[in-house]
Amino acid sequence: xxxxxxxxxxxxxxxxxxxxxxxxxxxxxxxxxxxxxxxxxxxxxxxxxxxxxxxxxxxxxxxxxxxxxxxxxxxxxxxxxxxxxxxxxxxxxxxxxxxxxxxxxxxxxxxxxxxxxxxxxxxxxxxxxxxxxxxxxxxxxxxxxxxxxxxxxxxxxxxxxxxxxxxxxxxxxxxxxxxxxxxxxxxxxxxxxxxxxxxxxxxxxxxxxxxxxxxxxxxxxxxxxxxxxxxxxxxxxxxxxxxxxxxxxxxxxxxxxxxxxxxxxxxxxxxxxxxxxxxxxxxxxxxxxxxxxxxxxxxxxxxxxxxxxxxxxxxxxxxxxxxxxxxxxxxxxxxxxxxxxxxxxxxxxxxxxxxxxxxxxxxxxxxxxxxxxxxxxxxxxxxxxxxxxxxxxxxxxxxxxxxxxxxxxxxxxxxxxxxxxxxxxxxxxxxxxxxxxxxxxxxxxxxxxxxxxxxxxxxxxxxxxxxxxxxxxxxxxxxxxxxxxxxxxxxxxxxxxxxxxxxxxxxxxxxxxxxxxxxxxxxxxxxxxxxxxxxxxxxxxxxxxxxxxxxxxxxxxxxxxxxxxxxxxxxxxxxxxxxxxxxxxxxxxxxxxxxxxxxxxxxxxxxxxxxxxxxxxxxxxxxxxxxxxxxxxxxxxxxxxxxxxxxxxxxxxxxxxxxxxxxxxxxxxxxxxxxxxxxxxxxxxxxxxxxxxxxxxxxxxxxxxxxxxxxxxxxxxxxxxxxxxxxxxxxxxxxxxxxxxxxxxxxxxxxxxxxxxxxxxxxxxxxxxxxxxxxxxxxxxxxxxxxxxxx
Numbered sequence: 001x002x003x004x005x006x007x008x009x010x011x012x013x014x015x016x017x018x019x020x021x022x023x024x025x026x027x028x029x030x031x032x033x034x035x036x037x038x039x040x041x042x043x044x045x046x047x048x049x050x051x052x053x054x055x056x057x058x059x060x061x062x063x064x065x066x067x068x069x070x071x072x073x074x075x076x077x078x079x080x081x082x083x084x085x086x087x088x089x090x091x092x093x094x095x096x097x098x099x100x101x102x103x104x105x106x107x108x109x110x111x112x113x114x115x116x117x118x119x120x121x122x123x124x125x126x127x128x129x130x131x132x133x134x135x136x137x138x139x140x141x142x143x144x145x146x147x148x149x150x151x152x153x154x155x156x157x158x159x160x161x162x163x164x165x166x167x168x169x170x171x172x173x174x175x176x177x178x179x180x181x182x183x184x185x186x187x188x189x190x191x192x193x194x195x196x197x198x199x200x201x202x203x204x205x206x207x208x209x210x211x212x213x214x215x216x217x218x219x220x221x222x223x224x225x226x227x228x229x230x231x232x233x234x235x236x237x238x239x240x241x242x243x244x245x246x247x248x249x250x251x252x253x254x255x256x257x258x259x260x261x262x263x264x265x266x267x268x269x270x271x272x273x274x275x276x277x278x279x280x281x282x283x284x285x286x287x288x289x290x291x292x293x294x295x296x297x298x299x300x301x302x303x304x305x306x307x308x309x310x311x312x313x314x315x316x317x318x319x320x321x322x323x324x325x326x327x328x329x330x331x332x333x334x335x336x337x338x339x340x341x342x343x344x345x346x347x348x349x350x351x352x353x354x355x356x357x358x359x360x361x362x363x364x365x366x367x368x369x370x371x372x373x374x375x376x377x378x379x380x381x382x383x384x385x386x387x388x389x390x391x392x393x394x395x396x397x398x399x400x401x402x403x404x405x406x407x408x409x410x411x412x413x414x415x416x417x418x419x420x421x422x423x424x425x426x427x428x429x430x431x432x433x434x435x436x437x438x439x440x441x442x443x444x445x446x447x448x449x450x451x452x453x454x455x456x457x458x459x460x461x462x463x464x465x466x467x468x469x470x471x472x473x474x475x476x477x478x479x480x481x482x483x484x485x486x487x488x489x490x491x492x493x494x495x496x497x498x499x500x501x502x503x504x505x506x507x508x509x510x511x512x513x514x515x516x517x518x519x520x521x522x523x524x525x526x527x528x529x530x531x532x533x534x535x536x537x538x539x540x541x542x543x544x545x546x547x548x549x550x551x552x553x554x555x556x557x558x559x560x561x562x563x564x565x566x567x568x569x570x571x572x573x574x575x576x577x578x579x580x581x582x583x584x585x586x587x588x589x590x591x592x593x594x595x596x597x598x599x600x601x602x603x604x605x606x607x608x609x610x611x612x613x614x615x616x617x618x619x620x621x622x623x624x625x626x627x628x629x630x631x632x633x634x635x636x637x638x639x640x641x642x643x644x645x646x647x648x649x650x651x652x653x654x655x656x657x658x659x660x661x662x663x664x665x666x667x668x669x670x671x672x673x674x675x676x677x678x679x680x681x682x683x684x685x686x687x688x689x690x691x692x693x694x695x696x697x698x699x700x701x702x703x704x705x706x707x708x709x710x711x712x713x714x715x716x717x718x719x720x721x722x723x724x725x726x727x728x729x730x731x732x733x734x735x736x737x738x739x740x741x742x743x744x745x746x747x748x749x750x751x752x753x754x755x756x757x758x759x760x761x762x763x764x765x766x767x768x769x770x771x772x773x774x775x776x777x778x779x780x781x782x783x784x785x786x787x788x789x790x791x
Contacts, residue, residue: 067272104423254329397661457496
């Protein structure tokens with residue numbers, strides 16, 4: 001009996017141990033594709049399977065699955081970056097594959113899918129418009145034919161004059177040249193109809209590619225069009241620059257993976273996008289192109305992917321300005337994912353895009369655009385100076401968008417950021433590019449400089465370079481008037497008197513399009529979690545990015561679904577002279593531009609599938625975010641909870657949300673006067689400062705005592721500025737001040753605040769419908785950017 005009990009106990013512990021081992025193995029397999037290798041063997045023609053070992057041309061490959069794509073890598077390829085490991089020259093990384101960036105690739109597939117719906121909708125609309133035009137032209141030709149025939153008959157009936165026919169009359173048996181011309185026109189119409197029917201049957205319906213046996217077009221053959229016909233060089237030169245005859249009505253979307261490496265992105269786009277696609281996978285190294293061909297063969301996608309060995313810039317310039325053996329037209333989507341900065345590829349990529357087109361850009365040089373360590377290189381690459389502080393991540397995104405916007409504006413192109421994210425060690429932006437010279441004029445009014453008090457209290461102020469104002473014309477029509485901007489900031493911080501530093505210029509418009517984000521979020525419930533393994537993080541990050549747009553005045557996205565936070569926050573913007581109103585019910589769902597009269601009718605809805613655009617003149621007057629713990633370090637007090645600060649700001653009527661770039665941050669449209677008032681209220685009500693912690697004249701002391709500043713007490717006064725001197729008015733609260741009346745050596749009591757600060761943590765907490773993974777969890781040891789591929 002006793003032995004039976006011990007045997008059962010031992011059996012139970014053994015089962016528990018095995019279950020733990022199984023859970024550990026499953027977790028490890030989820031984070032590392034290399035742990036799923038098995039001993040299955042096959043050839044390049046075998047059906048692709050994860051963990052399969054293949055032998056091709058005497059070389060052994062392991063098969064890695066990501067999404068619906070399979071790539072072949074050498075058995076010794078590294079998937080981690082160990083800082084303590086010594087690199088062996090013979091063990092150099094020959095294939096670049098970083099499993100940590102699967103989030104990037106999953107998100108890219110969904111973003112291009114959202115854009116493809118807009119592309120397909122516009123293509124359908126163009127085809128309908130083109131069909132109507134062709135019908136009208138056909139009717140007009142038939143009418144002209146009848147009129148010419150009637151005129152010819154009337155001229156045949158005229159009698160001869162002096163033995164000669166009158167002008168235009170023909171004898172019997174002769175052919176009227178006008179009648180012959182009308183008959184030729186009718187034959188041309190019939191020929192065009194037959195050609196259109198032939199083209200519709202020639203095109204491959206699955207991928208939009210012509211039926212060809214070769215993966216790459218020959219160097220001697222003329223470039224093919226989407227319908228399979230060849231274009232002679234002489235005829236190609238006569239066509240519009242960068243367009244093909246069927247470019248507007250082609251049934252597929254053209255994508256360029258400009259820096260393809262193993263071709264993983266191209267494989268995923270070809271196998272996962274629902275719309276027919278024609279993908280060009282380009283790389284500079286012949287070995288990389290050979291790997292792309294091999295992976296396309298193994299995935300049975302040679303009909304959809306064309307590997308090209310070329311310089312990426314040269315290839316895109318060829319697509320923009322002429323026809324070559326590979327680049328015979330512009331692209332609808334261009335994906336730039338280099339090792340480092342992508343700015344050197346921007347000019348050629350923008351020119352090689354259709355209008356509208358989608359530009360996907362990744363920059364991994366975060367040490368350049370996110371810090372002041374190499375500010376000279378940042379300015380040389382991105383055209384601006386980075387910001388110092390916790391909000392540097394958003395500043396880096398705005399520098400990248402500024403580089404894209406300025407490069408596009410030179411060619412009459414305007415950009416609209418659809419989604420801009422700071423992810424792990426890199427930045428990823430999705431930008432819609434359109435040819436709109438009129439909208440380019442708004443670039444100056446959406447470009448800003450930042451005056452940052454980076455070594456003082458940490459506050460900042462923005463300065464837009466230009467102003468755009470809508471005025472009435474003589475006949476009642478409205479038009480935009482563009483003017484210079486006046487200086488809005490002093491060289492010294494208005495809150496602590498420290499010197500401020502200049503950052504920028506950088507992008508000053510919205511970072512995201514709420515309709516684009518909502519469309520991607522709509523895909524997530526129906527996705528296969530085995531294919532898109534980062535779905536939880538995508539949902540959390542995109543919901544957080546969507547909440548960031550709440551602080552932009554004139555942009556009302558309350559109609560969009562937010563599963564994480566119910567729309568209970570007030571949208572009222574406090575006046576500078578009146579107390580902030582209490583939170584009210586959410587406004588009616590509409591997209592406001594700020595120019596509609598109160599009785600303006602609602603804007604018509606876009607056709608199904610169309611992706612609405614934000615107004616081209618809409619700026620973001622409340623960029624960046626702050627960290628409550630950083631502000632508490634200035635005041636030498638304990639850090640307040642995030643819910644307490646959010647609750648106090650929301651109680652005043654302001655919006656307070658998270659930011660996707662960094663956890664523990666707060667993004668709000670409240671001015672810094674209000675934020676510091678809230679922090680002073682925190683010190684007075686919840687966290688008193690220890691006596692002697694704040695040195696008189698220091699930054700924290702000046703923030704806590706804005707009415708007690710006197711000469712000779714800090715950096716600001718070294719510049720010859722007296723603050724709180726005799727007769728000076730100091731703005732406090734909602735724009736109301738009082739005479740400081742403090743002579744040198746005399747102090748007055750604290751200035752009475754006009755705001756009531758209430759730390760309502762219940763209001764500050766976001767009531768989540770479901771738990772979201774908003775920020776990256778540590779997936780495994782030694783994850784991060786890997787070394788560049790060699791060989």
